[in-house]
Amino acid sequence: MDIPEGLLYTKEHEWIKIEGDTGTIGITDYAQSALGDVTFVELPQMGDELKQFEPFASVESVKAVSDIYAPMSGKVIKLNEQLSTSPELLNQSPYEEGWLVVIEISDEKEKENLMSAAEYKQYLEGLSA
Amino acid sequence: MSYVPHTREEVKEMLKAIGVSSIEDLFADISEDLRAKSFSLPEGKSEFEVKEHLERLSQKNNSFLISFLGAGFYDHYIPAVVDALVSRSEFYTAYTPYQAECSQGILQTIYEYQTAICALTDMDVANASLYDGGTALFEALMMAFRITGRNKVIIDGGLNPLYQKMLFTYTANLPLEIIKLPPQVGQVERETLYQHLDEKTVAVVLQNPNFFGTIDDYTDIVEQAHSVGALVIVSVYPIALGLIKTPGEMGVDIVTGEGQSLGLPLSFGGPYLGFLACKKQFVRKMPGRVVGATVDKEGKRGFVLTLQTREQHIRRQKATSNICTNAALCALRALIFLSVLGKTGFIELAKLNYDKSEFAKTVLKKIPGVEVLNTPTFNEFTVRISEDANEVVRKMLTKRFVPGLPLGKFFKDMNNYLLITVTEKRKKEEILRFAEALNDAINL
């Protein structure tokens, strides 16, 4: 299971990469593998305000729909348009080409509620145990 | 009689395998106080007796009338192949095609049906069917509600009053404001409509031809609606689409309709066929089942139920609709009907309806006390008569004519109006006799 360093993680298997006051959000390798082949991604609108740990997008496979929860609060300033025609990017490259949105982080302190790569790894081990 | 095939010996063996001594033991969980307090039904009868009973009941209905009754539900000829082919029990005793590999027959017919509905309406995509034209309209409205996130709906008064009633019933508990324009025999009063159209409007709901038979071109309404971000939903009569401008040509967003006229018997109100088609961009908001083409692992074309994540069995309370069972066999009837008529036959059928109806208009116009309202129509038109329509109906029935629908049943101040339908089944001679009888009923 790929868990890159430097990202922050949620218990619902999302990641956020913080760069200055913006954050790029996606789902983890574990999440994409659990979902199976992604067939459709429903993204929020530009300018939508996300709230930490609340659903903001959904990902569909053939027979399941899963909500995606925001790792941190903030305003959506960029969407991954490629996902509308190539949802498989979520499976192929969850941490790079398969990112979902970029937000303008509204409260930096919220990152204290997230896990580091090491913590997330441990969390996953706990799940499978 | 219960079609249970077991012998007494077999039942014993089965009970033994289960490890109980009687069938009653299997119901041991149901305590005495929960047991049925009564079950007083008649004892069973033989097939022969039941058939005889129902034949007798069927004869208590009067089906030997010459009918000019339509009003959304039409008596068209049903080619024999339609009944012959839908009677194949490989179709009618199958379930919803969840297991694609052993359901390619029904799946392919649905894909073809979706194609045919798109061809008729000039729309991008269609679903696998809904219950009837009225529920299809409600589903379209819910779909528009989800797409726009707004809450005001404008319903034209020319929409079938039964469908209006259904829409009001369904939306009674929803945060929707419904504005109903006054009924009007002629074309939609644009001014009145535009007064209500604004940035809060979910959709404008129209019908073509409208309930009174009048045809219209809604292109201008579509443009106006789109300019404020509202959608346009139109309910259509599919046979009319052989001749009249299609919703696709008008730029309509969602099209629904009653498919009964496409090879389904009138059958006292059902089963019927609701169809729904829309623009491509709304496909994931569409209700109901949808069949898609794909390939098997060897690259061969095959068909599957697809986009199932919209549906209740997966998305549960967040589904685009609660529909499960639809009208697959009725959709198959429509597909066979359209196939055997074909491109040319379908247009000819529509033309024949139009010609007969126009002929009837010219004949009826000559009767003193009958005014044929002057609007463009397809095979149905409204007349004003100098007498109470119910009275005329009563007199006409004694002469074995069903003279149409007395509109006073649905609209105040229309007690003197009849909605008259002329399908291809009405012969010239019947139309002439009908005119004569109507003349007698009014002027004698």
Add this chain to the structure above:
Amino acid sequence: MQLIFEKSVEGKRGIKIPRSDVPEAGEIPKGYQRVKAPSLPEVSELDVVRHFTRLSRLNFSIDANFYPLGSCTMKYNPKFTEQIAGLSGFSGLHPFLPFLSEDLVQGALEVIYETERLLGEITGMDAFTLEPLAGAHGELTGLLLITAFHKYHGQPKRYVIVPDSSHGTNPASAAICGYEVIIIPSDKDGCMDFKKYKERLNDEVAAVMLTCPNTLGLFNPHIKEIADLAHKAGALMYYDGANLNAIMGKIRPGDVGFDVVHLNLHKTFATPHGGGGPGAGPVGVKKELASFLPVPRVIKKDEKFVLEENLPHSIGSIAPFYGNFGVILKAYAYILLLGKSGLISVSEHAVLNANYIRARLKDYYHLPYDRICMHECVFSAVKQAKNGVHAIDIAKYLIDMGFHPPTMYFPTIVKEALMIEPTETESKQTLDQFIEAMIEIARLAEENPQMIKDAPTTTPVKRLDEVKAARNPDLRWKGE
């Protein structure tokens, strides 16, 4: 197989349209005309016959295959009822006729009136409407009635309770009716967790929707207590009749506290499923709710059947007319044919058949709730999944053996679920063949799992790429 559209040849004709006996009327006025002819197929009548006959042969069906699809009650559909629905005195009847004169349709109105009474006696309800056009439509109707009832009593409510094992239509119907859904988990016996139910029940709950027996095929012995508590809290009890085939003559929903029920005539009452419809979903209510039923109602007045349109408390209309009359006719004929003992025998043998399969397969497949079941039993393929053989693989291998698979992956609370509902019309010989096939699959799952995973191999197509279908939807033929 080619599509009917792909068989099209320009200029070919199917059925002949009669020559017109009236003068030609000229064209539809300009601006209202269709611009481009619809691209319907151009084929001969025999082309059509052969096309659809061949397609029909690519289908499994009750008439050709054992079809133990759980929750769907795929029993034999008697042939004589098809003839009855086709009688011209019924099939040719225009639904607006009674608006002109009820004298024209006395036979049809009698069928509706009598069917309502029979269903009332079968379920213990006081009044029925046959308007709902399918099961889910019945649920929506029932919830509209419940809403009207609460509003009438000045207590509009917010929530509907459903167990996690419920059919997806239950929460979906509740949502369409404007309710928020409260989901109660199942307990270790497979029934709705009674303690959690008590905790979540409150005076803002409009209805508790239950399937009884539930989707695990299990009877909930606490049904009366659940109903009593609901009533005390001001909620009504809704009975999802999808599984009525298990209990006819044994329990009546109306006797154990249910206030509203819907039935699926295309399940319990043997009307065909039609490859996904049409069905019929009549709704029955207790007398407290009868005045809210949709109009028109068929009533008997001086030995004549008439339509009652003006009921001030009615919710309105949920179908254009009186329901799927053609389906109702078949169910009516079926009930008359079977009669009291026939219907009791249906449920007894449906339960016998399900338990026979349960007993004979439980050594081979994991049975998550190991107790006497009602009309269906739910196995789990977890044992086989360890070797990579999942419920779906078992399903596909069954197809190769000529059986329609059971319902898979439902109820969702059972991992790798295989939900088997044999129905009463299947013989012991058929059940034995199916059981042998399942045992064979269990053996193969140990010895040669790949063989199962390669299935089906005997069908017109192999396993289909559902991911491709959902990613790039191709929903109609667009020409070459």
